[in-house]
Amino acid sequence: MSRAQRIDTHQHLVPPRYAKWMGDKGIRPGGVDLPSWSPSAALKFMDGHGIATGILSLSTPGVYFGDVPEARRWARDVNEYTAEVVTDRPDRFGFFATLTLPDVEGALAEAEYALDTLHADGIVLLANNDGRYLGDPGFEPLLQFLHERQTPVFVHPGELPGPEVPGIPTFTADFLLDTTRTAISLILSGSMEKYPGIKFILAHAGGFVPYISYRILLTMLNTKNKAQQAWALLDQKHQVPKQLAVLRQFYYDIALSASPSALPSLLEVADPDHITYGSDFPFAPAVAVGFMNKTFERYPLGDGLRAAIDRGNSEKLFPRLKG
Secondary structure, three states: OOHHHEEEEEEEOOOHHHHHHHHHHOOOHHHOOOOOOOHHHHHHHHHHOOEEEEEEEOOOOOOOOOOHHHHHHHHHHHHHHHHHHHHHOOOOEEEEEEOOOOOHHHHHHHHHHHHHOOOOOEEEEEOEEOOEEOOOHHHHHHHHHHHHOOOEEEEEOOOOOOOOOOOOOOOOOHHHHHHHHHHHHHHHOOHHHHOOOOEEEEOHHHOOOOOOHHHHHHHHHHOOOHHHHHHHHHOHHHHHHHHHHHHHOOEEEOOOOOOOOOHHHHHHHOOHHHEEOOOOOOOOOHHHHHHHHHHHHHOOOOHHHHHHHHHHHHHHHOHHHOO
16 A cells, blocks of 8 residues: 555644644643644645645643633634634545543533534544543543544543653653553543443553553452452463453554554554554654654555555544545
8 A cells, every 4th residue: 555545643733823822821732842833734744754634633731721611712713723624625634623621511512513513533632631531430421422422532642640850851751651541541440341432542552551451451350359360360361362352442543653662562452453553743743753654664564454554444433534
């Protein structure tokens, strides 16, 4: 399959009004300056990296800063702006709509508007929202709605609910931990079992999830009774895959993660039909994306799996892009 067929499920936008708002607040998401962005710049980038369609999403820090009416106004502003970008080039762009969590009432209203009126391709949720992870019981009404609508939900990391470490950018490791925490939260809360209609896409190959899959397994077993634990120990051949099957429900993008050290863990844990291409542009500059693309292209994969990651798996998530 030609590289020009890629569907990028991890591509961001920075609307002009939103950029000014962040500048006024003095916010540097992930410890870096907010990158410049425009539809034309995105198209130029995509043309240079074999990307046919980018599914746009707002990155951290989202729109909630403790003021519910403000968050609702900005979510609507961002989503309507993004919908216009997609309307202009529906072949080249799609979008995940921004919500207002931890404001659940506002999130439900915006999700319905974005999906039904703006025809969003899915929803983007931050891994933690004011320190609350996605398995939080208070978020269940939103998860129920998204489950009923069979919605693709892109899970993007944010700032950890704790102090930064001086000298270590938060995007280096904290972002990966944030995604890992929310995946575990969804598993231990029972949300993955209760809401299987949600197609969760974990950013950056799921953070640390593939690498620590057996630690997650042990945590899950710790919640079982002694008889269940004993049976898991005695029948590891069948019980281990059965317990780890929950990790195969997640989708995983390969943004900044298609390395010879990360891919083996991802391919061991993920369902091959649940891996998608991602770039992380414009927060990842074009040169970094090019470096990771070459690393991915050199990695030994069968043609079928490579084509599925580049495009086929995303076509199943977003049928309007098929063909």
